[in-house]
Amino acid sequence: MTYEELMKEYQYIPIEELSLPASLKGLYLDGDIYIDNKLKTDREKRCVLAEEIGHYFKTIGNIIDTRKVENMKQEIIARNWAYEKLCPLSSIVQAYDKGVSGRFELAEYLNVTEEFLLEAVEHYKAKYGTCYKIDKHLIYFEPCLAVLKMF
Template identity: 50%
Template sequence: MTYEELIEEAVQHGLDIYEMPLKPRIKGLYSNDIIGINKSIATTIEKTCILAEEIGHHFKTSGNILDQSKIENRQQENRARSWAYEKLVPLDAFVQAHKQGIKNRYELADYLGVTEVFLDSAINRYIEKYGTHVTFGLSTIIFEPLGVLELFE
């Protein structure tokens, strides 16, 4: 999913998206149906990953969760990130990438339009959720080492 497509989807859900100058360590913010994306982020691919997480906050969090020393806030942050992972790196994408001949994580990140860091975080989240592998249709997605096994029909 491209940055522009994600913006369109967010607008359909009543969100306003603004690219604005933010402190360098702040990549994105969400509050009251408004998402701010740090204007200084260099690539559209990274902006896509940040935007997906901020949209995840719209759907999965409530209130001010900036204080990450509180466990409830960290849990809400994880729910927003999980939403973003499932949006940009859905399980069927592993199977489709396998069928397209994608051979490594770098190629997979490029194919999905996400950063390698985001892809690695998504894989780690899937490992937390499913363990080392998950069956998806006639395929088994193996997260470590990353691969897909296809069963005969």
């Protein structure tokens, strides 16, 4: 799924690209999503957009002040939504079954940045522990991401 396809899937949400301050890559404000037009790659835009869509669905109020604990919690909730949207465990297993190996190839397969992928793995590790069983596969989140097929 590309950045444009993600936008189309959520076409009922007003999404606009514009110049944002250097500290912001994206912003969710009053039902609208803004993506920084200085982002260079489709992958980076897609990751940022997914997080902002997570805010649309999962957060409330003005949470820009990240010094407040309750705002950071809402930020994490939106990010976790984005990780599960763009890097679902089923897609990681599917990539393994297709012979994808290494984090660079996996990030490319999922169309996300390597940084986003690593953060997604950390999210799953916090959620499930060191491994998780899905269908006939075990996904290990540490010491590094690995998928094993069970017989």
